[in-house]
Each structure stands twice: as structure tokens, then as C-alpha cells.
Amino acid sequence: MEKKENYLPILIESLIFGKNSDYPLYIKSGDNYILYRAKALIFSQNDALRLKNNGVGHLYIKGEDKEKYDDDIMEHMESIVNSTDLNLEEKAVKIYIYSKVYAEYLITTGNLKDNQENVKKTIETTIDYLLISEFAFMNLLNLSDYDYNEVSHGINVSIYAMSLANRLGFTNKISLFEIGLSGLIHDIGKLKFPRALLSKRDLGVEELNEIQKHPIYSKEIALQNDMRNNDVINGILDHHEASNGSGYPFGKIEEDISTYGKILIIANKFDSLTRNRPYRIKLSMPDALNQMNLNNDLYNNAFLREFTLLMSKKIS
Ligand SMILES: [Fe+2]
Numbered sequence: 001m002e003k004k005e006n007y008l009p010i011l012i013e014s015l016i017f018g019k020n021s022d023y024p025l026y027i028k029s030g031d032n033y034i035l036y037r038a039k040a041l042i043f044s045q046n047d048a049l050r051l052k053n054n055g056v057g058h059l060y061i062k063g064e065d066k067e068k069y070d071d072d073i074m075e076h077m078e079s080i081v082n083s084t085d086l087n088l089e090e091k092a093v094k095i096y097i098y099s100k101v102y103a104e105y106l107i108t109t110g111n112l113k114d115n116q117e118n119v120k121k122t123i124e125t126t127i128d129y130l131l132i133s134e135f136a137f138m139n140l141l142n143l144s145d146y147d148y149n150e151v152s153h154g155i156n157v158s159i160y161a162m163s164l165a166n167r168l169g170f171t172n173k174i175s176l177f178e179i180g181l182s183g184l185i186h187d188i189g190k191l192k193f194p195r196a197l198l199s200k201r202d203l204g205v206e207e208l209n210e211i212q213k214h215p216i217y218s219k220e221i222a223l224q225n226d227m228r229n230n231d232v233i234n235g236i237l238d239h240h241e242a243s244n245g246s247g248y249p250f251g252k253i254e255e256d257i258s259t260y261g262k263i264l265i266i267a268n269k270f271d272s273l274t275r276n277r278p279y280r281i282k283l284s285m286p287d288a289l290n291q292m293n294l295n296n297d298l299y300n301n302a303f304l305r306e307f308t309l310l311m312s313k314k315i316s
Pocket residue numbers: 186187214239240
């Protein structure tokens with residue numbers, strides 16, 4: 001019997017234009033995979049546009065070629081931030097796409113072990129990009145999908161958290177990396193719940209209690225992935241703990257909440273308020289900042305002030 005091939009979808013925009021990749025690309029037609037481009041042939045931006053115009057968002061590679069594809073991207077990523085051929089927006093587009101490729105796998109499976117290096121490189125590249133200018137982060141955020149999904153939420157929280165941390169004086173790339181990683185994985189504990197529960201409107205008391213345990217589950221999944229960094233673990237655990245003690249899962253008060261947790265609650269709240277959800281229309285950025293400042297007893301006030309300044313300069 002013929003061996004069943006394993007094909008993986010790849011985002012068209014993630015391909016490196018003008019490069020003759022060392023693996024063939026396939027297109028899906030019904031249940032079949034048809035050769036689209038033989039290996040060593042160049043894939044151009046025009047090819048990408050043509051596919052897009054025909055409503056094709058993904059090409060496919062064989063599972064056995066995944067390593068080559070990752071190597072290509074890793075090598076390419078090294079050159080993005082310092083490239084003289086790309087402007088700030090074009091760099092943001094590339095970085096956002098690669099964040100999506102690697103964060104998607106991490107956030108939807110909770111498996112960090114399998115693509116640890118790729119996730120690390122993606123966050124490090126994002127940090128280098130953010131450090132170009134104080135407002136570089138807005139170029140990245142402008143690319144996030146209009147509607148909320150857990151992958152773009154993870155990426156956005158990560159970007160907001162790193163930008164706020166940098167403004168608070170975290171200039172050390174190791175700390176920025178830890179904060180970015182905490183932002184990406186803060187909600188992975190939600191993988192424990194059935195999807196229907198997460199989008200349900202009227203939750204019962206029991207269901208709400210269970211959902212409010214998700215930071216504990218996020219911590220458990222992080223530990224299962226051999227993540228032993230206490231700052232990261234505590235940040236994830238505290239991302240819904242409010243300064244006035246009204247948060248969850250433990251109702252900690254400000255002095256007991258970790259620094260990364262105090263950053264994450266702000267990043268998380270702001271992204272949630274400014275995205276459409278099944279049960280709520282999004283707020284504008286100024287309205288979200290206003291609402292957070294009206295409820296400022298939930299947050300570390302110095303952190304909230306800096307976040308407000310960071311965002312208001314951009315949106316005013
Ligand atoms: Fe959460």
C-alpha cells in the first residue's frame with residue numbers, strides 16, 4: 001500500500017520571496033495535494049499575490065521538509081531588523097507573520113518543547129524591533145486581526161507587556177524576553193476547557209470558578225514544559241490578580257503580586273477591551289484607557305500611568 005504522506009499547511013506570506021527553497025511546495029485540491037512548485041524554483045511576491053487573489057491562503061510542505069522550512073525562516077529572521085531594503089512597516093509585517101507561525105503552534109497546543117528555539121528567536125527579533133523606536137510596537141499591533149482569537153491575543157499581550165516593561169526601565173533583553181514569553185503563554189491553561197465553555201455567555205457559578213482557575217492551569221502547563229523561571233511562572237499565575245484584592249485565582253493584594261503579573265494584567269486588560277469578543281463590541285483605545293483609569297484601584301498606579309502615557313502619545 002502506498003505510504004500516506006504527511007503535509008503541513010504554511011502561510012503563504014511566511015515564504016521568503018526570491019529565494020529558491022530546497023523543498024517543493026504543494027497546493028491542496030479537495031483531499032489531494034498537487035505539486036505547485038518544484039524544489040529549487042524561486043517563489044516570488046507576484047506568485048504570492050496571484051495565490052491570494054485566487055483565495056488561496058496556504059500552501060503545503062511535506063512533514064519531512066519542516067526542518068528546512070524552519071531553518072530558512074530562522075536564517076531570514078536574523079536579517080529583518082537591520083535590513084536596509086525594508087521600511088519599518090514592512091519589517092513589522094514579516095515579524096508579525098513569523099510570530100503567528102510559531103506562537104500559533106505554542107498557543108494552540110501548549111507544547112513549547114517542540115519549537116522552543118523558534119519561539120525564542122521570534123520574541124528576540126520582536127524585542128530588537130521594538131527597541132528601534134518607542135512606537136514601533138504600534139506597527140505590529142496594527143497587523144493583529146480585527147476580531148479576537150487566542151493566538152493574536154497572546155501575541156498582542158506579549159507586545160504590550162514588552163513595550164510597557166521597556167518604558168518602565170526594563171532594558172535588559174533577558175527580562176524583556178521573559179516578559180514577552182509570559183505574555184504569549186499567559187492563557188494556555190484555557191486549553192483545559194472545552195471551546196464551548198469559553199465562548200458561553202451566561203456562566204454558572206461553578207463554571208466561572210473553574211474558568212477563573214486558568215492561571216493555575218497555565219502555570220501547570222508551563223511547568224510540564226520544564227519552564228522553571230519563577231518570574232515567568234509567577235507572572236502567568238498573577239495575570240488576573242488585581243491590586244485591590246478583587247482579582248483571581250487567589251485575590252492577592254498589590255504587595256503580593258509579582259512585577260510581571262502587574263505588567264500582564266494591564267497588557268491583558270487593554271487588549272481584551274480593544275478587541276471584539278462574542279459578548280462585547282470593542283472599545284476605542286482612548287475609551288479603553290479611560291475605563292482602566294476609572295478603575296485604577298485594580299492596577300499598580302505607576303505602571304498604569306506609564307502605560308497610559310505610552311498609548312496616549314500614539315493615539316492622540
Ligand atoms: Fe487570562
